[in-house]
Amino acid sequence: MERFAEHIAHVDMDAFFVEVERRRDPALRGVPVAVGGTGTRGVVASASYEARRHGVHSAMPMAHARRQCPALRVVPPDPRAYGAASEAVFEIIRSFTPRVEPLSVDEAFLDIGGLRLHHDSPRGFADALRAAIRGGTGLPSSVGIATVKLLAKMASGDAKPDGVLVVPAGTERAYLAPKPVRALWGVGEATHARLEQLGVATIGDLASIPEATLCRRLGPSLGSHLAALSRAVDPRPVEGGDVVKSISVEQTYERDLEGRAAMERELLRMADRLAARLRRAGFAARGVTLKVRFADFSTITRSHTGRAPLDTAHDLYAAALALLDRAAVGERPVRLLGLGGDNLDDAAAPRQLDLASGGWDELEGAVEEVRLRFGDRAVARARLVEPPATPPEPGSGTPDTGRQAP
DNA sequence: TCTGGGGTCCTAGGACCC
């Protein structure tokens, strides 16, 4: 069967978090809105197009965004709502084709090569998909379609908001050449700076540099990758199953944490959250990583890989304390703590019986059960409940927002 | 303007094994 030449589609929801918020609060329509942290250290996770016109963009400190756009309506994130909306969107996408590769909560690649019998053109497919998503969820989306992943992704960006862009086969390099090299998927701030030193401003400039030169300057892996992308060569197929490799939680504190006791208390809270996330996902972690960010933003990690997979707060907390010792934080103020698990094992797999932690599994399983039925606040650890008449704890003022990507 | 939270992948060195 003949396939569409432009057989890869990239679907991207427009200002996803903002649009989900607008569904339930119509007063947010037509005005500048940002979803993100409301505290002094919060950043913008998602900005409406009205806000973007005032220079507000994601990852910008919220305080800056408010100064930039005094009329900005700021909404704290609601990850559960975005998760539910995401599931609804993906269900609609999968009704068009099973060949879907999710990239995040709000975007995906689709292999539409085989859909020629159902749609007269790639654009016809895109129109049908966007209408179905809007009809089913009320949410706007944009679609880019091209012969390779890189171009489909860049095209959906150019199609925004609420549009479609097809890059016809044969026009790939002409489409890429005038764009700034920073627009290339995989060129961030650091690589951009190094490319500038080479005199590279546009993707066309990049394509004119010999691959060997790029490999020498950027390393063989990145060098050959960028050399290929700049020439619109991107053989990566649309792939289905994405396997989770790590699960982590982290928290930036409104005020820096100081002293061992405060850090231990926060690590216990994190061990609790991480254990809950691991068990909900059906995993146990052989590897545990502690992340510490200091007041000057310098960041260190300490990790340990053991033999036994862990998924109880009790065991994760013990591992975290051992890592905290190794980090030798001392009295330095800490603005962020993080705890993560990797080397994930299927929790259902038979595990070595560890007598030292006997009983915790069952106890925490029961606690988890209560949380699932009555919410996370139904059960708390005695150590985490604020005792009366205690001096104010630095950094305890930040609620756990658990925000996700825009 | 002072920088969130949750991920993936790459690099580079060292340990260890054959």
Next chain:
DNA sequence: TCTGGGGTCCTAGGACCC
């Protein structure tokens, strides 16, 4: 016991993405 080379795993840091 003056020592090759490859494979694999672990650790730490960093770039990048949404």
